[in-house]
Amino acid sequence: MxxxxxxxxxxxxxxxxxxxxxxxxxxxxxPLAGSTTVTPAGHAFKATLSGKATLKAGSVTVTCTVSVSTGTVPAAPGNQNPAGPVSSPITPPTYSSCTSSVWGVTPTVTTSGAWSVSMQHGSPITATLNVPVGGLVVTTTGLANCVVTTAPTAPAAVNGTWTNGAPPSLTFVNATVPVTVTGGFGCPTSATTSTFNAVYKVSDTTNPAQQITVGP
The missing domain is CATH 1.20.5 (Single alpha-helices involved in coiled-coils or other helix-helix interfaces)
Structure with a gap:
């Protein structure tokens, strides 16, 4: 050769x-995720919006000042996961007192389906809001008649963070959510994603003297 x-x-x-x-x-x-424990096991909780929640699709922003969801920490041993997050089913969050960034347009937000929130201990503690298919729909009326549907074809994971405290908080900053938009003039029909911003304060409704806590 x-x-x-x-x-x-x-x-x-x-x-x-x-x-x-x-x-x-x-x-x-x-690598496997670290361990997570949510306490107190079996306690019910309530997440209440602090400030305002915004959902922005294209050039249109919908702002709501009232939002609530409830759920329950899994009973032991389901409140512990040695290598991953702990998930809790929650009621579909309600949204009211909503306004639109577009003059003459009134938004209405409806939610449905099986929602849940997952917590993963770490630095920071991560939180994932799991939205079912079509679980949140924004309908606008007035000068622009639009329908914005979140998670239109598959469940969506909305990423945020959890902070232990008194009370603890659940925060979403510019979290991306897949959407479809239908409608006529003034509707952002080319938008395929939306950004979600909100801060929720979480209270233990089984024993108000205690705090829901996420640890290792």
Missing amino acids: SRTRTALALGMAAAAALTVASATATASPL
Whole structure:
């Protein structure tokens, strides 16, 4: 074999080895999430909006000042997960006292389906609001008649953070939510995502003297 062919063969072998090594590295499993414990086990809680919640699709922003959801921490041992988040079912959040950034447009927000919130201990503590298919719909009337549907084809995970405290808080900052928008003139029909901002204060309704806490 000539020197040129030998060099070419060695180069191809090295490239193949690099490709295999790269594929092996890519296929390596991700590290497991840390442990999570939510207490007090079995206690009911209420999440109440603090300030305002905004949902922005295209150039239209809907702002609501009243929102509430309730749920229950899983009973032991379901309130603990040695390698991942703890999930709690919640009632579909209600939204009222809503206004639109577009003059002459009145929004109404309706929610439905099986919602839940998942907590993962860490730094920060992460929280995921799980929205079912079509779980939140914004309908506007007036100068623009639009329908904004969240999670239109598949459940959506809305990412936020949890902060322990008295009371603890659940915060969403520019969280991305998939949407579809239908309607005529003035409707942001080209929008495929929306941004969600809100802060909820969470109270223990089983024993108001205690706080819902997320730990390892």
